[in-house]
Amino acid sequence: MKEFAVFWGxxxxxxxxxxxxxxxxxxxxxxxxxxxxxGFTCCPEKSLINNIxxxxxxxxxxxxxxxxxxxxxxLVSPCTGCISNxxxxxxxxxxxxxxxxxxxxxxxxxxxxxxxxxxxxxxxxFFHDKVGAFRIKSAIKKDFRGMRFAVHYGxxxxxxxxxxxxxxxxxxxxxxxLISWLGGESVNYMTKLTCCGQGxxxxxxxxxxxxxxxxxxxxxxSIGVDAMVLCCPSCFLQFDNNQFLMEKEGESxxxxxxxxxxxxxxxxxxxxxxxxxxxxxxxxxxxxxxxERLWAARDTEKKIAEEFKEEGAFI
Amino acid sequence: MIEEHLDFNLLxxxxxxxxxxxxxxxxxxxEGYDPRAVIKDILKGDFEKWLHSEHIxxxxxxxxxxxxxxxxxxxxxxxxxxRLLATKKGIHPAQVKRxxxxxxxxxxxxxxxxxxRKRLGLPEPxxxxxxxxxxxxxxxxxxxxxxxxxxxxxx
Numbered sequence: 361m362k363e364f365a366v367f368w369g370x371x372x373x374x375x376x377x378x379x380x381x382x383x384x385x386x387x388x389x390x391x392x393x394x395x396x397x398x399g400f401t402c403c404p405e406k407s408l409i410n411n412i413x414x415x416x417x418x419x420x421x422x423x424x425x426x427x428x429x430x431x432x433x434x435l436v437s438p439c440t441g442c443i444s445n446x447x448x449x450x451x452x453x454x455x456x457x458x459x460x461x462x463x464x465x466x467x468x469x470x471x472x473x474x475x476x477x478x479x480x481x482x483x484x485x486f487f488h489d490k491v492g493a494f495r496i497k498s499a500i501k502k503d504f505r506g507m508r509f510a511v512h513y514g515x516x517x518x519x520x521x522x523x524x525x526x527x528x529x530x531x532x533x534x535x536x537x538l539i540s541w542l543g544g545e546s547v548n549y550m551t552k553l554t555c556c557g558q559g560x561x562x563x564x565x566x567x568x569x570x571x572x573x574x575x576x577x578x579x580x581x582s583i584g585v586d587a588m589v590l591c592c593p594s595c596f597l598q599f600d601n602n603q604f605l606m607e608k609e610g611e612s613x614x615x616x617x618x619x620x621x622x623x624x625x626x627x628x629x630x631x632x633x634x635x636x637x638x639x640x641x642x643x644x645x646x647x648x649x650x651x652e653r654l655w656a657a658r659d660t661e662k663k664i665a666e667e668f669k670e671e672g673a674f675i
Numbered sequence: 676m677i678e679e680h681l682d683f684n685l686l687x688x689x690x691x692x693x694x695x696x697x698x699x700x701x702x703x704x705x706e707g708y709d710p711r712a713v714i715k716d717i718l719k720g721d722f723e724k725w726l727h728s729e730h731i732x733x734x735x736x737x738x739x740x741x742x743x744x745x746x747x748x749x750x751x752x753x754x755x756x757x758r759l760l761a762t763k764k765g766i767h768p769a770q771v772k773r774x775x776x777x778x779x780x781x782x783x784x785x786x787x788x789x790x791x792r793k794r795l796g797l798p799e800p801x802x803x804x805x806x807x808x809x810x811x812x813x814x815x816x817x818x819x820x821x822x823x824x825x826x827x828x829x830x
Binding site for chain 2: 368370371373374375378380381384396397398399400401402404405406407408409410411412415416419420423427433452466467469470515516519520521529530548552554555557559560562563564565568571572575635
């Protein structure tokens with residue numbers, strides 16, 4: 361496997377260091393060839409920077425990509441926004457040579473060059489495509505048989521497709537497949553691909569952001585799932601923090617929100633604390649208790665079966 | 676001015692189609708959000724009133740419309756153009772300005788939470804590219820100013 365740099369972005373280190381811990385724990389635990397890189401800035405964020413100055417958006421993104429280009433690394437990000445922005449910028453420069461030359465003439469003045477050689481991946485499709493079923497299944501100590509998960513893809517994991525090309529943009533499958541490799545059931549639900557709506561919190565429209573969060577939480581509460589699984593700090597903010605805010609105001613959903621690496625890490629045998637699960641606003645205790653209970657029941661079943669066997673029963 | 680940012684031929688079809696109403700999360704769940712009303716006004720040249728509307732900030736940029744659109748265009752482009760024009764006129768949510776200011780000052784939208792990182796046993800974060808970014812930003816601004824001057828001279 362080609363060595364890769366992890367692009368943390370701004371939100372994870374600033375607001376959710378425990379997610380960074382979860383990702384680091386799993387990457388190290390799987391023995392993947394990754395490293396931290398010096399010199400990154402904001403990806404930059406599309407809705408904010410691109411709306412105001414497209415040229416600066418492209419230039420900043422090209423500089424970030426140039427850092428991994430120069431070192432011959434690929435790039436993997438646990439943030440959907442970052443990867444979507446970087447891939448869109450890379451795609452734009454690949455089809456517009458004049459713009460690429462222009463960007464490089466500016467980058468040259470700070471000693472950098474954008475080639476676009478580096479592969480850009482989001483963590484979820486990266487685990488699906490590059491790490492693969494064999495390695496993942498070999499690392500699992502305790503799977504999630506009997507548990508129901510609501511996968512929330514996060515728009516920018518696979519959109520825009522013309523830039524990311526990593527899954528079907530309107531009917532993605534890879535995240536669900538990963539859940540099935542972990543033994544869990546990924547339930548189908550109406551609003552599965554609906555945007556989380558967190559963007560509204562960035563334009564001073566908090567009540568509308570909450571309204572969007574309710575759409576999904578209400579459906580999940582009604583169909584009954586053990587947890588929601590996602591892999592985007594923005595979506596996490598929307599469903600963990602904002603769900604917590606709504607619960608404080610008297611609404612009740614009780615849907616634990618797990619990062620993809622939380623789930624994988626638990627299956628690999630890491631403790632909830634090692635994955636920073638105790639820092640989630642919405643308690644994951646109920647989820648963990650059910651998981652323990654299922655395994656305890658399996659142990660009892662096994663014991664009974666063994667006892668019968670000793671007595672000569674046909675089991 | 677708005678023609679610089681939008682392709683009116685594509686937009687005309689957009690105004691008649693509206694297929695993305697079925698996938699657009701804001702169309703589905705936010706009352707009063709109606710991108711075609713905006714697009715029709717843009718085509719009529721009567722879009723000024725929308726620059727003050729909260730609706731143009733409600734596009735979530737989820738790209739659902741873009742993927743579904745047979746022109747690969749979508750509502751999103753119209754909303755992006757409106758936001759750009761609004762920002763140029765100084766009409767924008769306060770938060771947008773705060774984010775922009777932080778970005779051009781530090782190259783980031785947030786600094787690592789050092790106390791929490793320490794408690795979690797996370798390593799020291801790698802140095803950011805702030806200084807190099809600021810240098811690049813100055814170069815970019817200079818180029819932009821030159822281009823503007825050249826443009827004015829040609830006129």
